[in-house]
Amino acid sequence: xxxxxxxxxxxxxxxxxxxxxxxxxxxxxxxxxxxxxxxxxxxxxxxxxxxxxxxxxxxxxxxxxxxxxxxxxxxxxxxxxxxxxxxxxxxxxxxxxxxxxxxxxxxxxxxxxxxxxxxxxxxxxxxxxxxxxxxxxxxxxxxxxxxxxxxxxxxxxxxxxxxxxxxxxxxxxxxxxxxxxxxxxxxxxxxxxxxxxxxxxxxxxxxxxxxxxxxxxxxxxxxxxxxxxxxxxxxxxxxxxxxxxxxxxxxxxxxxxxxxxxxxxxxxxxxxxxxxxxxxxxxxxxxxxxxxxxxxxxxxxxxxxxxxx
Amino acid sequence: xxxxxxxxxxxxxxxxxxxxxxxxxxxxxxxxxxxxxxxxxxxxxxxxxxxxxxxxxxxxxxxxxxxxxxxxxxxxxxxxxxxxxxxxxxxxxxxxxxxxxxxxxxxxxxxxxxxxxxxxxxxxxxxxxxxxxxxxxxxxxxxxxxxxxxxxxxxxxxxxxxxxxxxxxxxxxxxxxxxxxxxxxxxxxxxxxxxxxxxxxxxxxxxxxxxxxxxxxxxxxxxxxxxxxxxxxxxxxxxxxxxxxxxxxxxxxxxxxxxxxx
Numbered sequence: 001x002x003x004x005x006x007x008x009x010x011x012x013x014x015x016x017x018x019x020x021x022x023x024x025x026x027x028x029x030x031x032x033x034x035x036x037x038x039x040x041x042x043x044x045x046x047x048x049x050x051x052x053x054x055x056x057x058x059x060x061x062x063x064x065x066x067x068x069x070x071x072x073x074x075x076x077x078x079x080x081x082x083x084x085x086x087x088x089x090x091x092x093x094x095x096x097x098x099x100x101x102x103x104x105x106x107x108x109x110x111x112x113x114x115x116x117x118x119x120x121x122x123x124x125x126x127x128x129x130x131x132x133x134x135x136x137x138x139x140x141x142x143x144x145x146x147x148x149x150x151x152x153x154x155x156x157x158x159x160x161x162x163x164x165x166x167x168x169x170x171x172x173x174x175x176x177x178x179x180x181x182x183x184x185x186x187x188x189x190x191x192x193x194x195x196x197x198x199x200x201x202x203x204x205x206x207x208x209x210x211x212x213x214x215x216x217x218x219x220x221x222x223x224x225x226x227x228x229x230x231x232x233x234x235x236x237x238x239x240x241x242x243x244x245x246x247x248x249x250x251x252x253x254x255x256x257x258x259x260x261x262x263x264x265x266x267x268x269x270x271x272x273x274x275x276x277x278x279x280x281x282x283x284x285x286x287x288x289x290x291x292x293x294x295x296x297x298x299x300x301x302x303x304x305x306x307x308x309x
Numbered sequence: 310x311x312x313x314x315x316x317x318x319x320x321x322x323x324x325x326x327x328x329x330x331x332x333x334x335x336x337x338x339x340x341x342x343x344x345x346x347x348x349x350x351x352x353x354x355x356x357x358x359x360x361x362x363x364x365x366x367x368x369x370x371x372x373x374x375x376x377x378x379x380x381x382x383x384x385x386x387x388x389x390x391x392x393x394x395x396x397x398x399x400x401x402x403x404x405x406x407x408x409x410x411x412x413x414x415x416x417x418x419x420x421x422x423x424x425x426x427x428x429x430x431x432x433x434x435x436x437x438x439x440x441x442x443x444x445x446x447x448x449x450x451x452x453x454x455x456x457x458x459x460x461x462x463x464x465x466x467x468x469x470x471x472x473x474x475x476x477x478x479x480x481x482x483x484x485x486x487x488x489x490x491x492x493x494x495x496x497x498x499x500x501x502x503x504x505x506x507x508x509x510x511x512x513x514x515x516x517x518x519x520x521x522x523x524x525x526x527x528x529x530x531x532x533x534x535x536x537x538x539x540x541x542x543x544x545x546x547x548x549x550x551x552x553x554x555x556x557x558x559x560x561x562x563x564x565x566x567x568x569x570x571x
Contacts, residue, residue, distance in 0.1 A: 030535035037310050038399075038533075050537075058550045061570070065528050065538035070355040072530060079537045079551070223355045251355070274530040275350065275359060276397065277312055 007291035008298045009284075011045070011265050013243045014191030016128050016166040018045035018100060018266060021299060022256070022284040025247050025270030026051055026104035026130060026170070027076065029280075031090045032097065038277040042098035043284060045266060049090070051106040051132050054115055056082030061214040066203055071222030071249070072271060073201055075215035078106055083119055095125035102168065106132040110145075110158055117162040128165050131156065131190075134172030134197035146172035146197075149184035156188035168245065171195040171236075173225075178232050179239040186240045194245035194268065195236060196229045222271040223249040230258055237263030237304060251279065253286020260287075263304035311336045315349075315398040318372060320390045324450050327378050327422055328388060329457060335371035337400045343430035344405025344524055344560040347373065348532040350397040351390070357383045359530050364501070364559070365401060366425035367432060367457060373398075374457060376425040402532045403559050406430050406522055409497045414490060415439035416519075418483050418510055419464065420502020424452055426524050426560075427501055431462050440486055441465065444479025444502070448472035480509040487517045495519050500563075504571045511563040521563035527554040542567035 009020035024032075026048040032041055041047065059079025066073050081089070094101040103126050107113040113131065120126055133146035133155060145155050152169070160167050169185045171178055173196035182193055198219025203212040211217075229248020237244050246264030249271065250256050256267045272279035296302060315332035322328050337347065348360035361383055367374040377384050390396065406426070409415040415438055417427040424443050431441055443464035445451045451473060454462045466474030467482040475482045479502070487496065496517070500510040501524040514521035529539035534556035543552045545565035552558065552565075 028531075028535060030533070034531075034533045034535045038312050050535075056548070059537060059540060061542070062538075062540045062551075063528055064540055065530055065536065067357060067359050067528075070358055072359060074530075074536070074538060076537050079540070222358055271358070271530075274536055277399065277531075277533065 005292060007288060007296055009288065009291070011299055013128075013168065013245065013265060014166055016100070016191065020045040020284055020287075021260065021266040022280055022287070023048060023102070023245065023266055023268045024273055024280050025268035026132065028270040028273045031093070032101070033093055035273070035277050039281050044099040044280055046100040046102050046127065048102045048104050048130050048268065050080050051078045051104045052080055052083065052086055052116065053078060053106050054083050054112050056080065056085065063212065063214055066212045066218070068201070068203060068220065069224060071220050071224030073203055073213060073218035073220050074198070075213045075218035077215065083116060087119070087123070091123060091125050097125075100127035101125060102128045102130050104130040104132050104170070110155055113155060114158045114162050117159045121162065121164050126165060128168055129159065129163060130168045130170050130194060131159050132170050132197070134170050134174075146181060147175050149180050152181050153184040153188040156185050156190050160189050166191040168192040168194050170197055172197050173228060173232055174200050179235055182236045182240050186242050190242060192243040192245060193236060193240065194247060196225070196232050196248045199225055199228065221249065223251055225249045226255060230262055233259055233264050234262040234306070250283065251275070253283045253290060256283050256287060257290060257302065260299070260302045261304070261306050263306070265303055310400065310402060311340070312397070312399045313337065314395040315373070317390055317392055317394040317396060319392060320388070321456070323452055323456055326450065327376060327452055329366070330375045330377065330387065330390065332373045332375065332396065332398060333371055334373050334398050337398060338368045338371050338373050341365050341368050341373065341401040342405040343433055344426050345401035345403050346532070346559055347375070347398055347400030347402065349375065351383055351387050357386070360397070360399065360532065362526075362529055362532060362555070364426035364429075364524060366428050367459070368429065369458060376422050376452070378422040399532060403555055404557065406499055406524075406560050409434070409438060413494055414496045416483065416486060416496055416498045417441045417464075418479055418498060418500040418502070419443040420479055420506040421445060421450070422452070423502035423524070424464075425501070427499060428454065428457070428459065428462065430499055432459070436461065442467065442479050442482050442486060444468070444482070444506070446470070478506065478509070480506060480513060483510060483513055487513065487519065492517065498522070500524070507563070508568045508571060511566070511568060514563060522560050523563045523566070524560045525554050525558055525566075529555050531555070542570050
């Protein structure tokens with residue numbers, strides 16, 4: 001039963017309108033179907049699919065993940081099924097969903113991003129693109145595009161020119177000043193930004209003196225990174241005028257509210273999906289209950305409402 | 310596949326290093342097949358953050374039994390789980406063992422706490438159809454199956470130091486067993502234990518032309534095929550060089566695994 005005082009949780013990310021601000025993060029939610037037995041996927045604002053490349057990618061050698069204090073390091077290496085299988089096997093499922101599907105795209109070269117954008121142009125069931133310029137776990141591409149403002153801007157333009165869908169650019173925290181990249185991507189015309197991707201890190205087995213990840217380095221996620229993510233979101237919101245999606249270690253609705261208050265117009269739940277497949281729905285219910293308890297009728301009454309000093 | 314809070318019924322020490330956790334999880338218990346596993350959150354909060362995978366050791370009515378060995382911080386926390394405590398549990402997950410064909414001799418080969426899924430398998434087989442071999446470090450480390458309610462399961466034991474049963478590794482006992490039984494029809498070997506043991510079991514299976522399934526262990530974050538963290542190298546498919554322990558396994562035909570990297 002829908003209570004009469006159901007708050008309006010709608011949010012907009014440029015041209016993209018979501019029924020609520022809760023999105024599942026790329027790489028933590030598969031292609032959605034993996035979770036459908038365990039949670040109400042259609043209630044989500046959106047899902048972001050596992051990073052997609054033109055060709056299938058096998059990923060890195062194992063071990064690929066290791067737990068760290070309040071977090072985890074991963075070096076999956078963007079293992080994915082590639083464009084052809086994605087269109088054939090996954091898109092028909094997306095078309096049946098009542099949540100919006102954002103496709104995370106990734107390339108080794110600018111041309112590859114452009115090809116992916118072109119191939120997904122006009123495809124029904126895909127609401128927007130999230131451009132991954134921030135994966136720390138592949139040698140070529142990925143983060144290389146996300147640390148140089150000129151390259152990041154040019155890549156954004158190339159994707160925009162080849163798509164009819166809203167373009168969200170996912171930023172790396174592994175930079176000196178994330179605002180510089182954010183502004184460059186905004187100037188290039190991106191509709192929205194999502195941040196942060198994982199922080200590069202490593203762990204060593206002291207007995208064998210070998211890195212715990214076969215890839216040596218990996219991306220740190222989970223609650224350990226949340227304060228860093230929150231501050232970066234706050235900083236970026238202050239310096240750009242396009243919408244920002246906040247993510248990084250959100251485990252429950254309280255964490256999500258922090259990002260919204262800092263100015264994020266939507267949030268992504270990532271690592272928490274691994275811990276609890278229903279975590280994103282619990283975040284959504286928690287936000288709704290918080291709004292009800294605090295007489296908040298619209299999400300706007302929360303977004304960017306940080307009180308200074 | 311069900312996510313439900315499971316009620317702790319008991320948490321008992323079996324040997325100095327191994328424990329059994331009894332969880333009331335009726336819906337999961339009903340669906341569970343030998344070789345499948347569950348993801349258990351051993352404590353609320355963010356330390357540890359992720360759930361841990363455990364093979365289902367037995368289903369007794371509404372109860373699921375999990376065996377664990379005290380190895381690190383996660384399992385140390387598990388030793389503190391109290392009767393009545395609720396723990397988030399997800400399962401049953403993954404692909405289990407392929408049952409032996411009618412008349413096909415089955416040999417179950419366990420190394421240490423790797424005995425867990427084989428106990429579940431043995432409980433579903435006709436006692437005349439299988440032989441159960443279990444290796445431990447010492448006599449003190451032998452997991453007493455009678456304390457788990459399995460008075461009838463009496464594996465042939467091997468200990469590394471010879472303090473009980475066959476002296477040496479369980480793989481030695483496996484060779485001896487295979488030499489003693491007719492080579493036709495070909496046996497089906499089911500194994501779970503350390504990778505070094507499984508590697509040897511697979512080689513022995515090759516020598517004796519027996520079929521072999523192994524249950525593998527891996528780090529994993531989700532258990533659902535989403536994180537792709539639990540990759541294992543395969544030689545079966547050049548296009549898909551990695552399988553995932555959570556979805557494609559944890560039980561695999563031994564001959565499709567690339568043992569050179571394990």
